[in-house]
Amino acid sequence: MSMNNQGRVTRLSGEPMAELPGGVTFTGNRGLMLEEPLLFERGATTRCGVDLPPVPVVQDRLGGLARSAEIGLPGLSEPETVRHYTRLSRQNYGIDLGIFPLGSCTMKHNPRLNEKMARLPGFADIHPMQPQSTVQGALQLIDTLAHWLKTLTGMPEVAMSPKAGAHGELCGMLAIRAALEARGDARKVVLVPESAHGTNPATAAFCGYAVENIPANARGRVDVDALLARLGPDVAAVMITNPNTCGLFEPDLIQICDAVHAAGGFVYCDGANFNAIVGRVRPGDLGVDAMHINLHKTFSTPHGGGGPGSGPVVFSAALAPFAPLPFVRKAGDALELVEEYQARESQDHGQSFGRMVAFHGQMGMFVRALAYILSHGADGLRQVAEDAVLNANYILASLKDLYTAPFAASGPCMHEALFSDDFLHDTGLTTLDLAKAMIDEGFHPMTMYFPLVVHGAMLVEPTETESKASLDQLIGAMRSVATRMLADPDAFRSSPHLAPRRRLDETAAARKPVLGYKEPLGEAA
Amino acid sequence: MRYLPLTQPDREAMLATIGAADIDALFADVPDSARLTAPIAGLPMHAPEMLVERQLAAMAAKNLTAGTVPFFVGAGAYKHHVPxxxxxxxxxxxxxxxxxxxxxxxxxxxxxxxxxxxxxxxxxxxxxxxxxxxxxxxxxxxxxxxxxxxxxxxxxxxxxxxxxxxxxxxxxxxxxxxxxxxxxxxxxxxxxxxxxxxxxxxxxxxxxxxxxxxxxxxxxxxxxxxxxxxxxxxxxxxxxxxxxxxxxxxxxxxxxxxxxxxxxxxxxxxxxxxxxxxxxxxxxxxxxxxxxxxxxxxxxxxxxxxxxxxxxxxxxxxxxxxxxxxxxxxxxxxxxxxxxxxxxxxLTLLGEQGLRQLAALNHARAVQLAERLARIPGVELVTTQFFNEFTLKLPVAARSVVRKLADRQVLAGVSLGRLYPGVAALENGLLVAVTETATDADFDALEDALDEVLA
Amino acid sequence: MTRYYTDEHEWLDVDGDIATVGITDYAQGQLGDVVFVEVPPAGTALVKGTEAAVVESVKAASDVYAPVSGTVTEANPALEGEPALVNTAPEAEGWFFKLTLANPAELDGLMDAAAYQAFVATL
Missing domain, CATH: 3.40.640.10 (Type I PLP-dependent aspartate aminotransferase-like (Major domain))
Structure with a gap:
């Protein structure tokens, strides 16, 4: 017989595993955790990862403005590029890796069918200024999505062009301002609950309004008495989030809307939390005048590490005439994209406040959102809200004996469960420490320190796309971390220990900002 | 419902943990008048991936895609090859x-x-x-x-x-x-x-x-x-x-x-x-x-x-x-x-060298096309120093020319009439953008079609 | 020279008709690491109680209100390069600005050191 004498040990020795000698590696890598230098330290301006056809020789027509100085853009070959970005990607957490329970962000599963549909050349490879006869299918897609958004919200009009939630808020507030100006009503104040997203007051200020805060009551809802008392002829609008940022439904919203309307104002609803009620409640039935819909939350388009999103805004009949350009309407057998100001003279949108973006909105997100709506259908979307709410209440019920749950006594929550760090008070540990400990457990932490109405807030939004096993693991980890923090606080003051980076010095970053790469002296790019 | 992991037994076990009789109990704060008791009317029930794909693909198929025709549309959005x-x-x-x-x-x-x-x-x-x-x-x-x-x-x-x-x-x-x-x-x-x-x-x-x-x-x-x-x-x-x-x-x-x-x-x-x-x-x-x-x-x-x-x-x-x-x-x-x-x-794939070559290619191709189109009778090249996009002045309103060219499966550019509706002094203007994606055959097709439409 | 304090946690050193203004040690402790201070340029006319300066930590920005009315004569140039002075020497090198008093009577309502300490003890 022939013997393979190159054999190697395949059994464990039985001895305890030794630590890595010196605790360091030559590369700085630790197994599959790979360090990656900056592009500017790797690449060279003479390296290129694309092959281009030769440039024909012509007499240039640049008017003497040719760029001569080096720009300083390093390149990489294709394999180096793939590796650079793949290595960087592995230093990120994403929904694809595990639960991403960021309250108010609705980090749900991003279906891959949506990605495939958005990449169909018929949607991805068409130009916004092609003749309309050549893009009828695209207009049909926008019109179809618009129809379902109106149907799901019970509102008669929708503006599709806003590019994100905050941009949608701006769209809604501009329509309100336009409607007030149209009747010669120069109101100057917008009321915003103190629990609101920061975008609400920022948007109101952007539209030239003074912002006044409305307090929350002890049950985590808007203090209705305080709000009603403040209403008057100077109040243009109330911006209200429902379900609110404490994860609670505003039970008095109908009464609030009636009172605001009676006082001559409008109600803007921040629809960031629509996921909790989609298919079960139509905001139009509550009496709101405008609401944005984050397609990148409720309708599953990916968040992409910060964007892009999409924020269509639905309008009540009172605001519909003021909706922005462009919009799609039926013209005989065809669809028409109305993008011209002559539209102001036509029947619909007669008083449009204008254009919000260069073209027609986030087509790529529209395709994904429609694919999602059609996939779930009427029964599925209703189940989305139910499972999202069920999952959040399951977390609330499973943690409220250990974590401080400031509003748990007032009944069930909606799609997100709110806790505070009061239970850690004697340890000197805070929400930040707990969040960082969750990183070591392999989770993305919950939203920290928001909403501002709760000290050391922790806002947990599991979404409907988590299984019970996934929730049980999160609950188990949160219970274990809290228990260990109470028993041995000092062990948690410098978490995380196991992430690609330890805590980062944000003070130094802000005091002496370094916002771009600079070559060390004596080196060119 | 492929995006929803909870099973019915899961839901029942979780409701028991919560202490809620049913799912409606969790929506207790919603006023009765605002509760929908049935799925949204008119929207079909959930659909298999295959069916959704078919519906959306049918819409996509109605559009004339840039990659399939001679294409010269710009005005703020440009067709470049993406690796x-x-x-x-x-x-x-x-x-x-x-x-x-x-x-x-x-x-x-x-x-x-x-x-x-x-x-x-x-x-x-x-x-x-x-x-x-x-x-x-x-x-x-x-x-x-x-x-x-x-x-x-x-x-x-x-x-x-x-x-x-x-x-x-x-x-x-x-x-x-x-x-x-x-x-x-x-x-x-x-x-x-x-x-x-x-x-x-x-x-x-x-x-x-x-x-x-x-x-x-x-x-x-x-x-x-x-x-x-x-x-x-x-x-x-x-x-x-x-x-x-x-x-x-x-x-x-x-x-x-x-x-x-x-x-x-x-x-x-x-x-x-x-x-x-x-x-x-x-x-x-x-x-x-x-x-x-x-x-x-x-x-x-x-x-x-x-x-x-x-x-x-x-x-x-x-x-x-x-x-x-x-x-x-x-x-x-x-x-x-x-x-x-x-x-x-x-931009990393391009690097400085690649970006400069790409830009040079765009410019050279645009110069070539501009000079060809300027030779069509009645067509005037208005922009003489440019990068990859230029304005032509046609003998007639450009908006209808663009539509006629689209009917011939040529996407010729953006008419100034569409961008400046009602401004008569601009209505004969046509913006033509040329990138590395346009071939010599595309040039021929545009030149021939424009010649024909203007004749 | 007399030192005054406000219930908005500012201090003033008054020397003739010139007052030097900063924030108190208690205030800097509440703010955490100060990363940026925006102070009013010389010549700015300030009205008591209106926004005069902004002090920022990493996660918060706080307005500093003019404790008295007056015209700014000098902003502390050291804060631009070294905002940490507000943490290390809030009531000395970390001063914000100097101004000429428009109405010395406004000083009457302010606290002295003992009163301010008693005030802080109640927070």
Whole structure:
């Protein structure tokens, strides 16, 4: 017989595993955790990862403005590029890796069918200024999505062009301002609950309004008495989030809307939390005048590490005439994209406040959102809200004996469960420490320190796309971390220990900002 | 319901843990009058992937796609070849399904990409600092005008007639209820320098001017030296804002920074991002270091972690809405992160050498086509110094010509009649954009079809 | 020279008709690491109770109100390069600005050191 004498040990020795000698590696890598230098330290301006056809020789027509100085853009070959970005990607957490329970962000599963549909050349490879006869299918897609958004919200009009939630808020507030100006009503104040997203007051200020805060009551809802008392002829609008940022439904919203309307104002609803009620409640039935819909939350388009999103805004009949350009309407057998100001003279949108973006909105997100709506259908979307709410209440019920749950006594929550760090008070540990400990457990932490109405807030939004096993693991980890923090606080003051980076010095970053790469002296790019 | 993992036994067990009788008990706060008791009427029930794909593909099939026809449409969005690597990278779940990097220890991938992106953008635009992206070029331009107001404490913005009319519309929309004063001009098809109004802009600057906004290359493709305008702005204490809607041009022509711009905004779609019928696109925003605290949008900065290792964080956040609320520099939150990644990957593949070659190729091909089309009887080449887009003056209204050419399966460009409805002096103008994707056969097809339609 | 305090946690050293203004040690402790201070340029006319300066930590921005009315004569140039002075020497090198008093009677309502300490003890 022939013997393979190159054999190697395949059994464990039985001895305890030794630590890595010196605790360091030559590369700085630790197994599959790979360090990656900056592009500017790797690449060279003479390296290129694309092959281009030769440039024909012509007499240039640049008017003497040719760029001569080096720009300083390093390149990489294709394999180096793939590796650079793949290595960087592995230093990120994403929904694809595990639960991403960021309250108010609705980090749900991003279906891959949506990605495939958005990449169909018929949607991805068409130009916004092609003749309309050549893009009828695209207009049909926008019109179809618009129809379902109106149907799901019970509102008669929708503006599709806003590019994100905050941009949608701006769209809604501009329509309100336009409607007030149209009747010669120069109101100057917008009321915003103190629990609101920061975008609400920022948007109101952007539209030239003074912002006044409305307090929350002890049950985590808007203090209705305080709000009603403040209403008057100077109040243009109330911006209200429902379900609110404490994860609670505003039970008095109908009464609030009636009172605001009676006082001559409008109600803007921040629809960031629509996921909790989609298919079960139509905001139009509550009496709101405008609401944005984050397609990148409720309708599953990916968040992409910060964007892009999409924020269509639905309008009540009172605001519909003021909706922005462009919009799609039926013209005989065809669809028409109305993008011209002559539209102001036509029947619909007669008083449009204008254009919000260069073209027609986030087509790529529209395709994904429609694919999602059609996939779930009427029964599925209703189940989305139910499972999202069920999952959040399951977390609330499973943690409220250990974590401080400031509003748990007032009944069930909606799609997100709110806790505070009061239970850690004697340890000197805070929400930040707990969040960082969750990183070591392999989770993305919950939203920290928001909403501002709760000290050391922790806002947990599991979404409907988590299984019970996934929730049980999160609950188990949160219970274990809290228990260990109470028993041995000092062990948690410098978490995380196991992430690609330890805590980062944000003070130094802000005091002496370094916002771009600079070559060390004596080196060119 | 393939996206929903809970089973019915799971739901029952969880309701028991919660102590709720049924799911309706969890919606107790919803007033009876607002409760829907049945699924939304009219919307079909849930559908298999195959069926959804069929429905959407049917809609997609009705559109004439750029890649299948001779294609010369530009005016703020450009068809460039995007390497396959770009789409592969942006579909990695760790990038695609991540949130804004508020937990830097587990978001170094996104953060390092943003740091590299900011550096690439700043260098491309010739500026000192760039942010982590805006929605698109048009909204970035409006934000720049507001920033100039904060920096100069003046409110009058003077806009060149060469700026994309949709961008001007967006600015007018967002300033109609503020104290900003926006002075606009209707462009003229001046032979040789269409839309070039630098002299009148310089004359209009006064002590109340916060900024002057110009586009380069301008809407008509004309490329100008902005240095005298920058000097005039600075002499009056105003800022020069330069808009770039075709960033590939910066591989061939002097950057706005080199010509003295104080704020540069751009549409970054041309690099790494497809046409997508207008969105999502990528707003670029860059300025001088001294104005960084008045900048809108997110910024990523370098720092170290507790072990002294280099790392990146979002920084200077006190400018932003989640901290400063009504006093924030902007209300922007979600931006165009994944489009920024696509831009960065494509620009990394190109590198300086590749970008310069790509730009040279675009320019040379545009020159070739411009000279061919100018020989068609009745057609006049209005733009004589340009990058990859130029304006033709036709003997008839261009809007109908574009439609007739589309009927012949040629997408010839954008008529000025569509961009400036009702402006008779512009209606014969046609914008033609030429990128590396147009072949000689495409040139032939356009020339023949235009010849035929005009005959 | 007399030192006064406000219930907004500012201090003033008054020397003739010139007052030097900063924030108190208690205030800097509440703010955490100060990363940026925006102070009014010389010549700014301030009205008591209106926003005069902004002090920023990493996650917060706080307005500093003018404790008295007057015209700014000098902003502390050291804060631009070294905002940490507000943490290390809040009531000395970390001063914000100096102003000429428009109405010395406004000083009457302010606290002395003992009163301020008693005030802080109640928080």
């Amino acid at each position: 396959a690597t770009v789409d592969h990278i942006i579909q990695r779940g760790e990038f695609l399904t991540a949130y804004t990097p508020y937990q830097p220890e587990i978001a170094q991938g996104t953060l390092q990409v943003l740091f590299e992106f900011q550096t690439q953008v700043a260098r491309l635009l010739g500026m000192e600092v760039a942010n982590a992206s805006m929605y698109d070029g048009s909204t970035a331009m409006t934000e720049a005008v507001f920033m100039a107001r904060r920096v100069t404490r003046r409110a009058k913005a003077i806009v060149s007639g060469g700026v994309h009319p949709h961008y001007v519309s967006v600015l007018q929309t967002l300033t109609q209820f503020t104290d900003d004063v926006v002075v606009t001009a209707t462009p003229e098809l001046t032979p040789g320098a269409p839309g070039d109004d630098l002299a009148s802009l310089i004359a209009a600057i006064d002590a109340t001017t916060s900024c002057v906004i110009v586009q380069n290359p301008n809407l008509f493709g004309h490329v100008a030296d902005l240095t005298p305008l920058a000097d005039a702005c600075h002499a009056a204490g105003a800022l020069l804002i330069v808009v770039v809607t075709e960033v590939v041009s910066l591989g061939a022509i002097k950057s706005p920074g080199e010509m003295g711009a104080d704020i540069v905004v751009g549409e970054g779609q041309s690099i790494g991002n497809g046409l997508n019928f207008g969105g999502p696109y990528l707003g670029l925003f860059a300025c001088r270091d001294k104005h960084v605290r008045q900048m809108p949008g997110r910024l990523c900065g370098e720092t170290v972690d507790a072990d002294g290792k280099r790392g990146f964080v979002l920084t200077l956040s006190t400018r932003e809405q989640h901290i400063r609320r009504e006093k924030a520099t902007s209300n922007i939150c979600t931006n165009s992160g994944l489009c920024a990644l696509a831009f960065s990957v494509h």
